[in-house]
Amino acid sequence: MGCDGGTIPKRHELVKGPKKVEKVDKNAELIARWSYCALSQEKLRRPIVACELGRLYNKDAVIEYLLDKSAERPNTEVAVHIRGIKDVKELNLTDNPAWEGERMNSKGDRYEDLHCAMFICPVVGLEMNGKHKFCYLQTCGCVFSERALREVKTEICHKCGDPFQESDIIILNGSKEEVERLREKMDEKRAKAKAGKKSKKSKAAEAISKSEDVKEGSDSPKTSSSEPRPVAQKGEAASCSGQGPSGTSSASKCVKPTSAAGSKRSIQDMEGKSEAYKSLFTSHSSAKRTKDQTSNWVTHTPYHF
Template sequence: MGCDGGTIPKRHELVKGPKKIEKVDKNAELAARWKYCALSQEKLRRPIVACDLGRFYNKDAMIEYLLDKSAERPNIEAAVHIRGIKDVKELNLTDNPAWEGERANSKGDRYEDMHCAMFICPVVGLEMNGKHKFCFLKTCGCVFSERALKEVKTEICHKCGDPFEEGDLITLNGTKEEVEKLQQRMEERRAKAKSAKKSKKSKSAETVSKPEDSEAPGPSSSVSGSSSSVASSSSASSSAASDPSSKDTKASSSSAIGSKRSVQEMTDKSEVFKSLFTSHSSAKRTKDQTSNWVTHTPYHF
């Protein structure tokens, strides 16, 4: 049985078989994880930051996300665990001298190596293209391959010389199991930081309350204070009895302290200065000028 053009259809064109399982291209998957931002899906460009789970982000895209988290963005689940700029670390990457950039094959007449990466390991020289495991230090942000850390075992960074611990190593774009371990470690670190903050607050509250308690006089201090006051009063009375002139000076000082002099009685002050006070005659009102009721918006003065 033929068609209009005299062609004979084959069996696979008439009978529909089972659908083939779609497979992800490995090269495309590696390029998406190692050459593009996990949040904005744009190509990675300096400055580049990484989170505690080992994902790459462009720093400007991360700042935009933190400033406005309500905006609708694709792949927002890749940055849900990030609370602030302190949760990411800027990476100290080493450029690849063999990288010619994207414009090197603009005409399309050259072979384009998909595995050529922008950055390499500064110790071994492996390219950071996803075929080899890489990790970064949370203390300084330097990036190395896992092979370099195994071959040259040290507790000091190979690039900047800062000391680090094993817990500061974070694997970049790891497997699901590695990401789960990193997430568990991140939650433990945040719980420790929260408990440390609470302990600091409690210690500061204790230090504030201690000086207040020390300043409060106890029973022994009150007894000693009363005895000293009695001794001082007795000595003062004996000195006063021996020296009669001291009585006059004390009486004059006590009268000067006890009596309050009014501003209106001061002769050295001007009338303008005296009118500033309520005791001046201009501030006093007669009965006709005062009112016995007040409203929210009084019209009677």
């Protein structure tokens, strides 16, 4: 049972047992979630945005994804719920004064603290490295630790002073249960917004239909009332009775003879008009030309009268 060279193998070298479960380094997992973009896997750099599920992204990576969703990119499933730039919120982060940058240990001759983060909580001073829960406000985008919001209870943002509600608090990089709760909350919010848009459209359509009905109803009496009424002459006005039985004027009930409605009277035939007034109209005898005054030829630009 020996191998070449007289070596004797042991049992674990010949019998294959079950594979050991590979354990993920917790420090590496925290650094990947809090220091790198969830979509492009690049280092987080300003401007940094967060979605409604609490994931961190670089804003330029989200814009590139929205401009061309058909391009082949890794980890696109983490951004499926992002429909537009309005579905993400730009974060208002507080810089960590102890952060020396990415090249603080370029020579490799000093201790590198992996838990030192770029950003901190402006109220408590905790570093945003994944060991403590952090959240942001959907109203203004300011980021705080959960301890700060729990200990200092207020309805006004600690940093910018904008009012907010408890439903506006989104946990960053939460657990699976917290992500599921945020997803249900997001679905409910979008369903309500969709229902509100439908109700607004239906109300607008009803208002338009009502206005059209009102216009049609108002047009029908106008057409009947806008018909030209024949002008009553002096002789006809005298024939109408002055007052009705109740004392009111009954001029509207006067009926004109058919001969007056169908015939047109000439001004020249009116007896009460003076000759000077009648001469103002073209129907007067002075306005008519005689045969001697009319021309019997046609010119291009006639200047005769």
